[in-house]
Amino acid sequence: MTTPVSRGRHNRKKKRTVRRRLPMRYLLPSLLLVALLAMLMLRGYVHSEILADHRVQPPAPTTQVPDKVLEGGPVIDARAEGEEATTLRIPDHKIVLTFDDGPDPVWTPRVLDELKEHDAHGVFFVTGTMASRYPDLVKRMVDEGHEVGLHTFNHPDLSFQSTSRIDWELSQNQLVLAGAAGIRTSLFRPPYSSFSDAMDNKSWPVTQYIGSRGYLTVVNNTDSEDWKRPGVHAIIKRATPKHGNGAIILMHDSGGDRSQTVAALGRFLPEMQERGYEFTNLTSALGAPSAHTPVTGLALWKGKAFVGAVKISENVTSVLVVGLAAIGVLVMVRFGLMLLLSFLHARKVRRRNFRWGEPFTRPVSVLVPAYNERECIEATVRSLVASDYPIEVIVIDDGSTDGTADLVEAMWIPNVRVVRQRNAGKPAALNNGIAHARYDIVVMMDGDTVFEPSTVRELVQPFADPKVGAVAGNAKVGNRDSLIGAWQHIEYVMG
Structure with a gap:
């Protein structure tokens, strides 16, 4: 009677031991797995693989858009609550060059080099996905006197998005700017935007909401169409303002091959300067205070932490990609060797007179x-x-x-x-x-x-056979008629 009682106590003690030891045993691997999943999720987020929305709103009626906006300038100020939106134009002989979708590690430095060489300034409307991956380029933009504006984080058409998603796109983009250059900005350009007369009943409510959040919405009135890669001459022709008028010119420093854009800048900048044009920031052209506001305290450190986490994620996942590629090569080499050796082994053991040796009888x-x-x-x-x-x-x-x-x-x-x-x-x-x-x-x-x-x-x-030191058996799944059994069978075959 004492044995079962003793055994029961021993079992209860083992249960307590299991509960105490398992968390400690698996704590570090679990934390590493969670960290790895977090890095992969972050990489997917900043590469527009998560939360990306590539829908584009087709043209809609313009009945809700004020005539002042449809017929006005490319800068829309809807910040004053309860008042009608106003629009602003760029003064004559001033050009505000704007670059969308960057920064790009290849083309943005070349664009910046051209601007620096000709003592010109412009506005870079950056996406959070790119700015978080290349924060040094954002800092260089600010350090060299250019203005930076928001172009959302993931580049969605905001006409499809809720106000909470719009706030998220703005706040995440600002978070990146804080971490990269220690600033906030009041400039915003909606993705897929063009001229102010293209505002419609779908995009205008978004512009009003953006204004209520304290942003100037900046579209353009001169499109170089460099994204079509029509040739250097065509880009220059489309970017040139008429009759000495001021202009906000749309160009791109990311999103594909921008060699034609860089080449066009090398000719366009000195030619227009010879005609008396000045290439300046938006707020300078309008005589307004700088769009940049320094960020300090917790907001600054949150931005730096986010940018740092993205950098770690990029580095770690890049190493994983290289490691997985190497593992893939080794697996294929191993598979080839297995095929060769299994073929030689099969030929050996299937010979009519093959024997491992005398019958083995040791227990x-x-x-x-x-x-x-x-x-x-x-x-x-x-x-x-x-x-x-x-x-x-x-x-x-x-x-x-x-x-x-x-x-x-x-x-x-x-x-x-x-x-x-x-x-x-x-x-x-x-x-x-x-x-x-x-x-x-x-x-x-x-x-x-x-x-x-x-x-x-x-x-x-x-x-x-004295040369044999170990033998591996080949396990077979008995219930292969079930889905789980079939998958386990495949696992065993691969093993």
């Missing part, structure tokens, strides 16, 4: 690690004792809580022993089984596997 120990295998363990043990080869069976109970060990002991089968241990995992169970094995040749199997009577004999026969 072996069969180890069966088991954790909560009550449903399967009896069939496993009975298949082993039906073997046509001399064996001993050692079932290592790895802290089971379903009575696996009790069931095996209750079978009262000769040459079947049960070794109990606290839950420590399959490797520890196998090592414990080896320590209890009587024979120097050991067969290891799972607690849910069934052996044919000849399996052990066929497994150990190759040891008749």
Whole structure:
């Protein structure tokens, strides 16, 4: 009567040990996995693979748009609550060059070089996805006297978005600017925008909402159409203002090959300067205070933390890509070697007179690690004792809580022993089984596997060849008619 009581207390103690040890054992791998998933999610976010929305709103009626806006200038000021929006034009002989969709690590530095060479300034409407990946270029823009505006984070058409998503696009873009250059900006350009007379009933409410958040909406009145790559001459022709008028010119420093844009700037800037034009920032052209506001305190450190996290994510995932590529190559090489060696092995063992040697008859120990295998363990043990080869069976109970060990002991089968241990995992169970094995040749199997009577004999026969040091069996899935069984079969075949 004392044995069951003692065993029950021991089991309860093991349960408490499991609850205490498992979190510590898996804490570090779990944290690493969570960190890796977070980095992958962040990379997907800043590469527009998550939350990206590429829908573009078709033209809509303009009945809700004020005539002052449709017929006005390219700068729309809807910031005053309860008052009508106003528009502003660029004074004569002043040009505000604007560049969308950057910064780009290849083309933005070349654009900046051209502007610096000709002592010209402009406005860069950056996306958060690009600015977070290349913050040094944003800082260079600010340091060299250019203005920076928001072009959303993920470049969606805001006509499709809710106000909460619009706020998110703006705040995330500002967060990146704070981390990259320590500033906020009051300039905004909607993605897929063109002239002010293109405002319609879908885009105008967005412009009003953007204005209520304190932003100037900047469209353009001169489109170079450089994104079409029509040639340097065509870009210059389309970008040139008429009759000395001031202009906001739309160009791009990202989104594809911008070599024609860079080449056009090299000619356009000096030619227009010779005609008396000045290339200036937007607020300078309008005689307004700078669009930039310094960021300090917690907002600055939040921005720096975000930009730093993106940098870490980019570096780590880049290393993972290289590592996965190397692993892929090694896997393919391994697969090729396996095909070659398996072909040679098959030819060898399938020869009519092939033998591993004299019949192998030394007894072996069969180890069966088991954790909560009550449903399967009896069939496993009975298949082993039906073997046509001399064996001993050692079932290592790895802290089971379903009575696996009790069931095996209750079978009262000769040459079947049960070794109990606290839950420590399959490797520890196998090592414990080896320590209890009587024979120097050991067969290891799972607690849910069934052996044919000849399996052990066929497994150990190759040891008749003194050059053989280990033998691997080929496990087969018995219930391949189920989906899970089919997938496990594929896993075993690949293994």
